């Protein structure tokens with residue numbers, strides 16, 4: 001039986017195929033001056049980051065998951081010279097160049113590379129000194145003088161979770177929040193249209209990247225074949241949630257969206273940094289998202305009459321999950337055991353950001369040993385991966401993976 005192009009009806013169904021991106025030269029193009037703008041808190045040491053990432057990929061393969069690499073899929077989508085050129089023009093435009101001498105030089109330089117080299121170069125970034133330009137524009141001479149790059153690197157591309165998300169048999173291809181990441185979703189748009197694996201498969205796009213309001217995959221959790229949870233967060237706006245919900249209600253089996261409000265800050269940028277599903281009835285939760293009564297704001301969206309959306313308010317997470325997932329009880333596992341020091345420390349290093357590869361079986365970072373131990377005490381099988389460098393980008397195993405095929409439950 002051939003595998004479907006996209007099929008994800010839960011967060012926990014046996015993981016069949018996943019898209020990753022191995023960290024490459026883009027990581028070495030982070031400097032202390034650009035770190036914050038690039039959404040990093042430190043500069044990872046690349047050889048170790050790569051070894052850790054290879055280790056992560058191998059754990060997935062060892063458990064029956066096929067690993068595809070985003071940059072390779074992108075290169076395979078660009079074998080037609082016209083498509084390659086169109087992609088490059090759009091990428092240059094989104095990088096701030098659409099005409100003039102620098103645009104032309106960049107265009108020639110990049111188009112002459114192989115598809116793979118061009119994709120990798122765009123992700124890595126292009127330095128001014130690479131072009132040997134005799135003439136610079138006023139912008140490059142004066143305004144942008146301190147920046148050694150013409151095209152900024154995309155070091156967050158190893159967090160494949162965020163630019164796009166698989167929901168049911170379709171995708172959301174995301175308009176992302178910060179300039180540092182907005183170009184990343186263009187790769188997925190071309191992959192879905194032109195990569196031989198997806199081309200002609202009519203993969204529905206529930207929401208594309210041509211929007212003003214933003215949404216990111218770290219906020220999009222597929223709880224079942226008809227229920228989603230979407231974080232109302234620093235990265236995902238209420239109007240984007242309503243927009244994708246409306247389209248899913250009309251065109252898919254999804255009939256319930258839980259919009260879960262979380263603090264708007266860097267440590268908790270996405271819902272999956274504070275809440276992930278690990279089994280039919282078990283979830284990780286960072287205690288800081290709950291108030292003293294273990295409550296938080298949840299807005300339940302369901303289809304109304306004539307394409308409208310009904311919204312009801314709740315604040316009892318456990319009961320809501322019990323109801324929508326038809327479970328008799330729900331086990332919420334606090335990050336770091338809920339300890340006042342361990343919980344924020346381990347959450348900072350993505351202790352809640354688990355990737356389920358089957359019900360009750362997850363991949364996590366080794367450094368979050370208190371959270372990992374708690375998961376084991378609650379019967380979860382935990383595969384730990386090394387995390388000293390990868391964690392410096394503020395993302396864990398769930399952020400570093402984009403599942404595209406899972407078995408149904």
Ligand SMILES: NC(=[NH2+])NCCC[C@H](N)C(=O)O
Pocket residue numbers: 038039040156159161162181217218219269270272273393394395396398399
């Ligand atoms: N799904 C996630 N939690 N992704 C984490 C992404 C981290 C990345 N540095 C960013 O700020 O965008």
